[in-house]
Amino acid sequence: MTIILSTSNKYGFVTVCDRMVSSSNKEISRRFNKTIITYSTGGISTVSFTGVAKIGDSYTDTWIVEKLLGEAPKEDAIKFGNSKKYNSLRTIRSTRNCIYRAIKSLIGSGTPGSDQYLEIAMSGQEVFQGRIIPHGICFLKKQNSKSIEVGGLRPRDYFSSHLHGHFHVSGGYGKKHLEITKKMMLRAKRASQGPLYLNSVRDVLVDALRDFSEAESSIGSEAMEIIGSFDTGNCTVSFSSIDPKHSKMAHPLFDEEQATFSPWILSPRRYYPPHEIAAGSIKFPMGSFTNGRKIFVEILGNYSGSGICMSPLQRKIPKPFAVTRRFTR
Structure with missing residues (x-):
């Protein structure tokens, strides 16, 4: 099961998806990446x-x-007409700059962990010239490095690219990330001719994770995420081997009284008719494998319906959804 927690302040609105947390070894389990979704102007x-x-x-x-x-x-900050008041909610550009400045502030700071390898990526959808299109950016600071490398999918790249999407692999130990990302891109290209659509690419990511888990033993013992954005939505596929029957929910950002379920987490019925809905998460069974190891795949993201806005006045922010798939191998 997945717990969806939402919080906000004057500058931003963030939804955090906390994965299964092991009660037997909570300290290590909390190292697993949490899915963070930011809502921006x-x-x-x-x-x-x-x-x-x-x-x-x-x-x-x-x-x-x-x-x-x-x-x-x-x-x-964005002005409301001729008013001197400003909209305090972040823009996507402001969120990018915030992450960049946060990483830059670590360089030479002497903070424990600041000299280690760190890679932070954003992937999602934004309104550009009256259309909702995918965006993606990745900030990389190598170990003991004093510089930040930046790459990703920009709005102007979208219109000239044959692959209308962006992927980033996170979590794990980092040894297989480049190889996995390249193979993911190849599979995604084969999954769709032209624009990448959420329903086909989502299944490609899940199948690829399962294949990689069979070949790479570290995947599953250390949780892994793949975030992607494409024409009709963006999603995060999370992969772990924690058994929810022997686990409990926890989150370091919230006290128990402050934790609230997000009412927005729904699954589009046109793709996944829900078998079971609990705590904002929708569960689906997957196939069985012979060696009996339990693997859990969680999908969290948003679906934009038509995927295209006709005009800036008809902007529709995509609807989030959450799906938990599980299979035994």
Whole structure:
């Protein structure tokens, strides 16, 4: 089961998907990446990380959320008409800049973990020239490096690219990330001729994770995420081997009284008629494998319906959904 927690302040609105947490070894289990979704002016994004598990006294995913909520958007405030009042909610550009500044602040700071490998990626959808299109960006700081490498899918790239999508692999130990990402891209290209559609690519990601888990033993013992954005939506596929029958929910950002379920987490019925709905998560059984190892695949993202806005006045922010798939291998 997945618990969906939402929080907001003056500058941002963030939904955090907390994965299954083992009661027997809580300290290690909390290192697993948490799916972070940010709602911004003009779009929606998923944020994930790869690399160092703790920065200072905070787990890296907690540190990211604190940065997203704690810094005022200085350069991207939007005026309401002729009013001197400003919209305080972040834009996607402001969120990107916030993450970049957060990583840059670590360089030479002496904070424990600041000299380690860290990779943070954003992937989602934004309104551009009256259309909802995918966006993606990745910030990479190598171990003991004083520079930040930036790459990804920009709005202008979308119209000239044959592959209308962006993927990023996070979690795990990082040894297989480049290989997995390349193979994911090849599978995604084969899955759809032209634009990538949510229903086909989502299944491709799940199948690929299952195949990689059979070949790479570290996948599953250390949770892994793949975030992707494409024409009709964006999603995060999370992969872990924790058994929910012997686990409990926990989250370092929230006290029990402050935790609230997000009412927005729904599954589009046209793709997945729900078998069971509990705590904002929709579960689906998957096939069985012979060696009996239990693997859990969680899918969290949003679906934009038509995928295209006819005009800026008809902007429709995609509807989030959550799906949990499980299979035994």
